[in-house]
Amino acid sequence: MTSQHVVPPGERSPEATAPRAATMSGPGGREIVLLSDPRVGRIPVVECGEPLVELDQTFGAARAPVRAGLAQRLRRAQDDLRAVGLRLEVVEGHRDPAEQQRIIDRYSSEVLAEHPGVDLLELEVLTSRFVAPIAVAPHVAGAAVDLTLADDDGPLDMGTAIDATPEVSGGRCYFDAPDIAPEARALRGILARSLGSAGLVNYPTEWWHWSYGDRYWALVTAAPLALYGPADTR
Template sequence: MTANVVVMVILLSDPRVAAVPVRESGEPLVRLDASFGPARARVRRGLADRLAHARRDLPPGIAIRVVEGHRSVADQRSIVAAYATEVRAAHPEAGPDEVRRLTSRFVAPVDVAPHVAGAAVDLTLVDACGDDLDLGTPIDATPEQSDGACYFAAAGIGADARAHRDLLARVLGGAGLVNYPTEWWHWSFGDRYWALVTGAGAATYGPARVGDGAAA
């Protein structure tokens, strides 16, 4: 199956993302097991199944470590506010609309946020000892901090980092996930961004709360 990696960068602030309808499936949040790392992140059940599928396609000695999944609305708002402050400082000439656009390179507006829906994970690859493989930047390196190297298709990263990103694209895209192209580590399924990129008629996951049928 061809990997669902976006070539043209559509940001989460794009009105086309918010225009995608949501037909909530009602799938619960479940905790990933410890084989995906100590975070034991919560995600929708369908995403958990697809991550397990992707893991089976990895070469021996390489594993997926998920560092974050579902976020509360309050946590998302806090991250948006903090990064927007950084953006204003780095781009003092930017007006409110441009600040919102630039902020969405790194963190989604709350109303369309894949993490809030339990539809997204931030992840990396590790070796048999659990040590991080080279992906070019740390997880959560902002565009300013990394000089754009956090973009999935960034030029100028090393050969090992490129090979590892391509491996992510193959196994995660093969399992039906899509990448947010400004963050090599962010992959989602079932959210509005996924629906827009894949041409699905609607998102299957809207905002989710722990306790709404969630597993411990």
């Protein structure tokens, strides 16, 4: 892990690639700020130097690597959930930048197929509903997890599969999507209360994506800076 330093926005600054606000209307008209929004990229990062640590088997077989501070908060949420017979199952944590770019490229192609003729700025905005630009990506910083709730019999039905795109899920991947079963809605509420109490924030277009210490977290919580930049795995 590198020593403490200030991490500026990426080479392709969000101001240059998306000069206008990148928002969308969510269920019920709620405004959702997307990860491609310039306000996210303008947040400074003072890298705290926390290492990546591997989550233990109580979080599932993936044993996902995340920042130490995030792991501590996930353990707090896990302890709370055990009291009601549930647990967190984490399927992904830190992501290599090259893998992030592959996901961006793949989903951008899907978006273009759904929206032929869209301009490049709008393509970036639409793509960021599902995958973050590398410069601000919480997974690249080791600051995010993709997870679900499980019980003794395994993962529970949360309304969609993890990583269901807006197109495939008909928008039911949004955390506040209205057209999911009441049971799934209740489980999403339990997830939000547990992780929110531990200090994590949700990316509202993906019910499964939660983060701590990254630029998006700083924007949502009004923190003056982010704690984690791209994680050094050397």
